[in-house]
Amino acid sequence: DAGVTQSPTHLIKTRGQQVTLRCSPKSGHDTVSWYQQALGQGPQFIFQYYEEEERQRGNFPDRFSGHQFPNYSSELNVNALLLGDSALYLCASSPRTSMTDTQYFGPGTRLTVL
Amino acid sequence: GQQVMQIPQYQHVQEGEDFTTYCNSSTTLSNIQWYKQRPGGHPVFLIQLVKSGEVKKQKRLTFQFGEAKKNSSLHITATQTTDVGTYFCAGPYGDKIIFGKGTRLHILP
DSSP states (O other): OOOOEEEOSEEEEOTTOOEEEEEEOOTTOOEEEEEEEOTTSOOEEEEEEETTEEEEEOSOOTTEEEEEOTTSOEEEEEOSOOGGGOEEEEEEEESSSOTTSOOEEOOOEEEEEO | OOOEEEEOSEEEEETTSOEEEEEEESSOOSOEEEEEEOTTSOOEEEEEEOSTTOEEEETTEEEEEOTTSSEEEEEESSOOGGGOEEEEEEEEETTEEEEOOOEEEEEEO
């Protein structure tokens, strides 16, 4: 039973560039949430996707966008990268839209913006 | 705003000593979850508490949910080197999950 997978593992970009991160949910899960975790901080909720639509959104600017595909996998896009976007980006899946369900996290993508 | 506060931020204990981390919410929660993140790893779900006053145990770990459902604690008895990591609590606020900043546990041999 495959868990949550994310790619790439690490990424280095420069300011102003755009980045796309990818996530495949745990088998049997249809809801994907994205989190940003800065060094020494807890995960910060970015948004959640279910049935290919953004259902909930945290306090992140429109530069952060996403997509969910029919197979439940998801992408996180960040435009016009800023130095402050450097963080670990975590994808988590769960079996339904309720945020009270357990979050199964992937290994994350470490993004460094120079 | 919605806040989940955890204390302490850091804790150094001798191996074999006990450890406790506390989590406080600004509002009443329907449930609270605990996660552990090893250094260089990702958060891993430990447990979810739902009922007022609930106490759950996992081997040396004891989790409590306060009577008012606004606070929680995680207690580890006789810590081992495998307990090293950051422990996060998280709660639902509306339809979002808010994580605390975590308590980083360091074990001294």
